Amino acid sequence: GAVVSQHPSWVICKSGTSVKIECRSLDFQATTMFWYRQFPKQSLMLMATSNEGSKATYEQGVEKDKFLINHASLTLSTLTVTSAHPEDSSFYICSATDLSGVRDTQYFGPGTRLTVL
């Protein structure tokens, strides 16, 4: 149990376009989902926390208008990188948890590698 998927696993796009990344909890209801960014050989940096049905909470320094997060259902959260630029190229990882107490840790998706040309 506690499987989280991400789609796509990798994406290449042109500068100025928008890219949407999906994060799904496959076998549990995720009341909270998290989006992280990871640069090569570095740790995970939390970008934002999203609760189902409410606006995401962004970490300091993360542009909410550039990284749009939607958590419309208990099994799906999306991250849209708007007007992507080469500096947005990175590995994006989502995680999910159920704060009702059934799940007591974050479960991570396999990640999405974004390359902006």
Place this chain on the structure above:
Amino acid sequence: AQSVTQPDIHITVSEGASLELRCNYSYGATPYLFWYVQSPGQGLQLLLKYFSGDTLVQGIKGFEAEFKRSQSSFNLRKPSVHWSDAAEYFCAVGAVNDMRFGAGTRLTVKP
């Protein structure tokens, strides 16, 4: 503020040798502590976690970790490393909805 320090950026061990990865934390209350493993190009897999109780925690893949409050440490150990253990290891501290990760330790396993 909570923080995690993994002092070793890169560790190389021979297959079959024992392993210890260090993790030190700073946290205002009783911490929740986690160890995750990440294979290249993959997400993170939970190895083990500590919330309370027995300070020696058993995890998957033969890993264990010991919580030492006096040293603010949560070191990960494995008695005999396998080549498939080569990966990046992350220690994390905090509540489920507010986890902070260390910088990671890359493990290389020599044949």
